[in-house]
Amino acid sequence: MGHIQDLSRRAFVFGSAAMAGGIAFGFYSGAEAAAPTASDNPLTAGLGPNSVTFNPWVEISPDKITLIAQHADIGQGVGSVQPIMIAEEMDLDPGQFEVRFAGPSPAYFNTGFKEELAPFLASDQSPAAEAGRAAALEGLRKSGMQMTGGSSTIPDTYEKLRKAGAVARETLKAAAAKRSGVAVADIRTRSGHVILPDGKKFPYVELAADAAKIPPVLDAQTRDPATWRLIGKPMMRLDVRAKVLGELKFGIDMKMEGMLYASVKLNPNKGQPMKSYDAGKAQSMPGVKKILEINNGVAVIATNSWYAMRAADAIRCEWAPSVYPAEQADHWKVLQSSFKPEFLGKEWRKIGDVEAGLKTGTRIEAEYRAPYVAHQPLEPLNGIGLVTDKGMEIWVGHQSPQFVQYVAATAIGLKPEQVTFHNQWTGGSFGHRLEYENVRVLAEIANQMKGTPIKLVFSREEDFLQDIPRQIALARYSGSIDKGKIVAADLQLASTAPFKGLLERSGAPSKDPDPQLAAGLWNVYYDIPNFRATTYEAQGLSPSTTWRSVGASTGGFFTESFIDELIHAAGLDPMKARIEMCAVPHYRKLLETVAEMSDWKGPLGNGRGRGVAFVESFGTPVAEVVEVTKTDRGIRIDRVWAAVDVGKVIDPVNFENQVQGGIVWGLGHAINCELTYAKGAVQQTNYNHHEAMRIYQCPVIEVRGLENDPKVRGVGEPPVPPAAPALANAIFAATGLRIREMPFNKFVDFV
Amino acid sequence: MIELTVNGIKRSVDVVPEMPLLWVLRDELGITSAKYGCGVAQCGACTVHIDGKAVRSCQAHIGEVAGKSIVTLEGIDKKEQHPVVQAWIEHQVPQCGYCQTGQIMQAISLLTKISKPTDEQINQVMSGNLCRCGTYPRIRAAIHAAAAKKMAEK
Numbered sequence: 001m002g003h004i005q006d007l008s009r010r011a012f013v014f015g016s017a018a019m020a021g022g023i024a025f026g027f028y029s030g031a032e033a034a035a036p037t038a039s040d041n042p043l044t045a046g047l048g049p050n051s052v053t054f055n056p057w058v059e060i061s062p063d064k065i066t067l068i069a070q071h072a073d074i075g076q077g078v079g080s081v082q083p084i085m086i087a088e089e090m091d092l093d094p095g096q097f098e099v100r101f102a103g104p105s106p107a108y109f110n111t112g113f114k115e116e117l118a119p120f121l122a123s124d125q126s127p128a129a130e131a132g133r134a135a136a137l138e139g140l141r142k143s144g145m146q147m148t149g150g151s152s153t154i155p156d157t158y159e160k161l162r163k164a165g166a167v168a169r170e171t172l173k174a175a176a177a178k179r180s181g182v183a184v185a186d187i188r189t190r191s192g193h194v195i196l197p198d199g200k201k202f203p204y205v206e207l208a209a210d211a212a213k214i215p216p217v218l219d220a221q222t223r224d225p226a227t228w229r230l231i232g233k234p235m236m237r238l239d240v241r242a243k244v245l246g247e248l249k250f251g252i253d254m255k256m257e258g259m260l261y262a263s264v265k266l267n268p269n270k271g272q273p274m275k276s277y278d279a280g281k282a283q284s285m286p287g288v289k290k291i292l293e294i295n296n297g298v299a300v301i302a303t304n305s306w307y308a309m310r311a312a313d314a315i316r317c318e319w320a321p322s323v324y325p326a327e328q329a330d331h332w333k334v335l336q337s338s339f340k341p342e343f344l345g346k347e348w349r350k351i352g353d354v355e356a357g358l359k360t361g362t363r364i365e366a367e368y369r370a371p372y373v374a375h376q377p378l379e380p381l382n383g384i385g386l387v388t389d390k391g392m393e394i395w396v397g398h399q400s401p402q403f404v405q406y407v408a409a410t411a412i413g414l415k416p417e418q419v420t421f422h423n424q425w426t427g428g429s430f431g432h433r434l435e436y437e438n439v440r441v442l443a444e445i446a447n448q449m450k451g452t453p454i455k456l457v458f459s460r461e462e463d464f465l466q467d468i469p470r471q472i473a474l475a476r477y478s479g480s481i482d483k484g485k486i487v488a489a490d491l492q493l494a495s496t497a498p499f500k501g502l503l504e505r506s507g508a509p510s511k512d513p514d515p516q517l518a519a520g521l522w523n524v525y526y527d528i529p530n531f532r533a534t535t536y537e538a539q540g541l542s543p544s545t546t547w548r549s550v551g552a553s554t555g556g557f558f559t560e561s562f563i564d565e566l567i568h569a570a571g572l573d574p575m576k577a578r579i580e581m582c583a584v585p586h587y588r589k590l591l592e593t594v595a596e597m598s599d600w601k602g603p604l605g606n607g608r609g610r611g612v613a614f615v616e617s618f619g620t621p622v623a624e625v626v627e628v629t630k631t632d633r634g635i636r637i638d639r640v641w642a643a644v645d646v647g648k649v650i651d652p653v654n655f656e657n658q659v660q661g662g663i664v665w666g667l668g669h670a671i672n673c674e675l676t677y678a679k680g681a682v683q684q685t686n687y688n689h690h691e692a693m694r695i696y697q698c699p700v701i702e703v704r705g706l707e708n709d710p711k712v713r714g715v716g717e718p719p720v721p722p723a724a725p726a727l728a729n730a731i732f733a734a735t736g737l738r739i740r741e742m743p744f745n746k747f748v749d750f751v
Numbered sequence: 752m753i754e755l756t757v758n759g760i761k762r763s764v765d766v767v768p769e770m771p772l773l774w775v776l777r778d779e780l781g782i783t784s785a786k787y788g789c790g791v792a793q794c795g796a797c798t799v800h801i802d803g804k805a806v807r808s809c810q811a812h813i814g815e816v817a818g819k820s821i822v823t824l825e826g827i828d829k830k831e832q833h834p835v836v837q838a839w840i841e842h843q844v845p846q847c848g849y850c851q852t853g854q855i856m857q858a859i860s861l862l863t864k865i866s867k868p869t870d871e872q873i874n875q876v877m878s879g880n881l882c883r884c885g886t887y888p889r890i891r892a893a894i895h896a897a898a899a900k901k902m903a904e905k
Contacts, residue, residue: 075847075884236843243848244839245831246784246824250849253783261778286767304766305787306774378788378796378849378883427786427849428883460789653843657889661846664885687793687881696874698887 042105043068050209054171054216056107057086057164060208065097065192070108070146071153072101072399073239074377074429076716077654078153080238082161084651088230089165089222090204091189094238101423104401106144111160112152113140115619115711116515121523122619123584125710148399149434149546151618151714154650158712162222170220175210176202234653239425251397251424252382256453259384260289262445263308263457265315266297266437268465268681269322270543274298276318282311291315294444295411301449305457312459322680324542331541331677332369335474338494338538345497345513345535348522354490357530361482364569366562368477369741370554371674372469374682374690375547379427381438381458381466385446391418392443397426399434403506407436408443410507419443430665431546434502437466461685468505469675469682470547471496471517472538475558481570486581488530489566491521491559496544497537498551505543513537516546520555520721523616526563526581542677548665549720552617556721557670557728557742560613564729565738574729575600575612575625582614586645586708590614590623593643593704598625603733607631608638611729613722619711620718621645624663626699626726630734634749637667637699637727642719647709659703659719666723668693672745697750755817757782758826768814773797775813776823784824784852788881795880798853799823805860807879824852827859834900835859838893846884854880858894867898 043053051061059066067086073079083099086092102108114136115122120129169189176194177184179202186197193201225231242248267274277298279291287307292299298315302308325331383396391414398404401423405416426433442456458466473495480488497514504510514537522533547553567577575595582588591614594600604610607630614623627639640663649655673690675682684690728739731748739747752763757780764779776782776799785808788796792807799808800822830836835858845851854877861868861876868876873894882890 075845075849077846236840237845239848240843240845241840243845243851244836244855246852246855248848249783250786252787253777255781304770304774304778306770306778309790376883377847378786378794378881379847380787426847428847430883457787460787460791657843657846657886660888661885664887665883668885686791687789688791692881692883693885693887694878694881695887695890696878698885698891701888 040107042103042107050212052208052212054168055164056102056105057161058090058168060204060211062205062208065092065204066100067097068102069099070102071148071157072397072423072426072433074148074397074399074426074433076153076658077237077651078148079425081651081654082153082157083238084230084235085157085161086165086168088228089162090169092192094236096192099238102146102401104146104405104421106146108146109140109144110147110152110156111137111140112156112714113150115155116150116152119515122616123525123587146401151620151717154646154712154714155619158648158650163220166220166222167216167218170217171211171214172204172207174214174217175207178214179210231650232648232652235651237651237654248425250379250427251395252379252427252457254384254395254424254455256384259453259455260301260303260449261305261308261457262299262301262454263305263312263459264294264297264299264441264462265312265317266441266462266466267317267319269319270466270468272296272320272322274317275320278316282314285311285314292445292448294441299441299445301445301454305455309457309459324540325677326680327678328676331472332474334541335472335494335538338536339476339492340536343494343536343538345517345537347532347534348518349531349533351528351532352530354488354530354532357488358478358480358490360487361480362569363478363480364566365478366565366740368475368558368561370473370557371676371742372472372542372544373547373669373673374464374467374469374675374684375430375432376464376467376687376690377426377428377430377432380460380463381432382456383438383442384453384455385442386453387412387446387450391420392446393420393422394439394442395422395424396439396442397424397433398439399429400506403436404439406507407439411440411443412447430548431550432467435468435545436505437468464685464690465681467682468501468543468545471498471544471551471554472541473554477558477562479562479566481566484570484572486526486528486566486570489524489528489562491533491562492536493517493521493534493555493558494536494538495554496541498544498546501543502545516551517555519551519617520559520615524559525584525587525616526578527583528581548662549617549717552615552721553666556613556615556617557724560615560722560725561728561740564611564725564732568732573602578612578614587614587616587621589708590621590643590645590706593706594623594625594641597641597643597702597704598627600625607734609730609732609734611726611731611733613726613729615718615721617718617721618714620713620715621709622718622722624722624726626723626730628727628730628734631751634751635731635734636751637697640699640701640723642701643704643706644715644719645706645709646713646715648707648712649705652705655705655715656703658715660701662717662719663701663723664693664698666720667727668697670724670727670742670744671750672743674743753813753817755813755821757821758823764813766813769812771809772799772811772813772816772821773808776808782823782825786849786852788850793881794850795857796850796853798856798880800856800860803863805857824856833859834897834904835862835893838897838900842889842893842896844886844889844893846886850880850882854882854890858890858897861894862898862901866901868894
């Protein structure tokens with residue numbers, strides 16, 4: 001403890017030329033001389049004697065092999081799949097290596113974001129699109145930005161981790177060749193050993209010192225997929241056993257010698273300071289050690305987190321009022337008045353002559369709404385912080401290591417490199433662990449308690465009150481149908497800007513339009529001759545941030561519901577019409593697949609109904625069918641079928657779990673969740689107000705993974721967006737009621 | 752000082768009697784399988800067994816339960832061989848895993864009372880345990896598998 005590693009000093013500079021039309025990040029820098037570059041290996045500095053590291057992902061000492069997980073595990077399983085991809089190439093078996101989360105370093109810059117940040121449709125594989133992605137990649141390389149998110153772990157690491165494993169394997173073989181005098185070509189590897197032709201075996205750990213003395217074999221070739229032992233085959237996630245046995249320590253379970261507990265009461269008017277407080281009662285409560293004033297509230301230091309929470313609750317505070325509207329109704333009013341040129345985000349796509357198209361045939365208009373929603377992973381925000389004269393150490397589960405350094409350092413006047421970050425296993429995120437409320441507050445508290453490790457735990461109520469929600473959005477859609485075809489669609493959306501908000505709070509503001517508002521809006525793959533997609537960015541509302549599937553969680557609902565409205569108005573079958581209109585062959589295949597899985601044959605009758613939806617988000621196309629029954633007590637969600645194309649399924653079991661979980665997430669929040677503001681604070685402060693799905697409402701979910709996409713894609717978020725519109729479309733089929741606003745329980749009951 | 756028995760071991764803690772068991776386990780005794788999720792019996796992540804019954808430890812004041820038999824997942828007899836634990840591993844139920852210790856304690860309790868539960872009975876007993884990752888299809892499958900395992904053992 002107290003040891004300050006030589007961590008990254010960054011210069012986040014995104015050339016706006018590289019990002020033309022996409023998003024350009026602002027300049028953000030704790031940059032100093034001799035900033036490490038992406039090619040530097042951050043493992044070198046911490047290497048022990050007779051140990052070797054070949055690249056930022058593999059480290060071998062005389063007693064163990066350590067594989068580095070650069071993406072944070074927030075429950076999506078990447079603490080397992082990342083090392084598995086390395087182990088595949090290194091001929092390691094599960095159990096033969098340890099896994100460690102990466103510290104902050106530009107070496108771990110996220111290459112996967114090139115797909116999302118280049119302004120091209122995912123289906124566009126043209127040379128211009130690929131050139132745009134290559135330019136985006138260079139921007140990312142220069143930025144050194146290390147972030148988990150956007151379903152990018154697999155796209156980022158699929159090539160580079162296998163390559164890292166191959167380099168390690170070939171270098172170990174070269175070391176064995178040098179030691180034994182046998183030609184490398186006659187040497188093989190198996191199960192953590194280099195094996196000579198005579199059968200003599202060297203464990204990798206025994207070769208570490210030798211391997212450190214030779215240059216790494218950088219031109220090592222990755223294996224032919226036909227020879228894979230692990231990838232693509234059903235496997236046991238490495239964290240399952242420890243999680244089931246209750247042995248895995250999450251961030252909230254960590255303990256340190258001499259540690260005290262903290263809890264907070266913060267201004268629920270987000271981003272505003274505290275005016276005054278009265279801690280008279282709290283001061284004398286059991287277990288209370290100290291009461292501290294911090295920037296936007298108070299903290300209680302106590303001997304137990306329950307004492308801290310209880311005392312924090314007893315403090316009376318006077319808050320500065322919100323800068324956004326205090327009452328929810330006024331948030332909607334702001335959105336309604338945001339469809340104006342001065343709030344224009346961008347016209348993302350225009351095909352044909354929309355005005356003329358809308359005048360052809362029958363015109364349909366609809367307004368759709370999606371509320372603020374909370375993330376609320378089950379592990380509340382927490383963290384352990386220790387400030388000494390040298391700097392700060394912080395133990396917290398987070399998706400953006402470098403931004404944690406920046407936020408913590410900025411809060412207490414340190415330089416980012418004075419903050420040492422230790423990532424932790426995290427009990428869910430859904431976008432929550434991309435924000436910094438706990439980080440900033442923990443830095444402030446630990447700074448006032450220098451020398452004492454402080455474990456901060458938010459109460460669930462405080463976590464709800466401080467949750468930076470999903471964007472609120474309102475869509476105004478127009479379309480027209482003529483002679484049984486959709487001839488025009490004009491999709492206009494006003495919304496708060498989640499990704500831009502996140503970047504700003506990360507210290508990397510952008511002036512470009514928020515690309516997440518285009519998700520589910522511009523990437524429509526139906527052959528509609530006159531089409532336009534336009535975003536407006538509402539100003540002065542609640543801060544918002546990325547929430548599992550981000551823009552597509554709202555845009556996908558609006559668009560796939562509206563397309564359904566147009567299809568029904570044209571008198572067509574929702575499935576057949578979509579298949580016929582779908583312009584991308586392997587996306588069409590997904591619709592055909594869910595049609596086959598669900599045995600889609602048109603209306604079911606007898607109070608039963610099915611809805612279909614198709615949304616591509618983060619490059620991954622997903623088609624879903626939801627089946628419901630109208631009962632005496634309300635709508636019952638019976639079954640869901642999902643077809644997902646990620647190009648290559650790496651871990652089939654976790655893949656299915658992620659798809660099922662994404663559907664449960666999408667359905668649960670669509671039926672009963674919203675955050676509403678009153679007097680500047682959200683009114684929902686625990687799960688009884690914001691329940692989402694429980695097991696009694698969970699349908700049977702059948703999943704199929706297809707592998708036709710030319711690229712390897714992620715799966716953490718893309719199953720979410722089609723769930724809500726497929727459900728709304730099913731409810732329409734069963735009842736004739738068209739629901740245009742989430743949560744749906746405003747209009748129907750669910751059983 | 753309050754004396755209590757957790758997982759068959761006598762312990763003593765110096766806390767107020769109204770402190771809920773959950774924080775005695777986690778912050779005083781370092782027993783962390785019971786998790787803090789909501790604090791108001793809405794999520795089930797803190798589920799432990801008190802005198803053999805599944806209880807939300809965030810609602811059980813230590814002063815009232817100190818004399819009873821308290822068992823957390825750590826103290827389940829022959830834990831690794833337990834049919835529920837085995838089924839949870841075989842079905843790879845967890846994603847983030849934060850709720851799963853509570854789910855398992857609730858499922859063990861369910862199968863003690865009903866040896867072969869229907870989906871409806873699973874819904875009734877398990878709906879107090881929230882899983883934000885949405886592992887419900889696997890929880891259901893694992894409970895059925897555990898029930899079958901227990902039957903086979905008899």
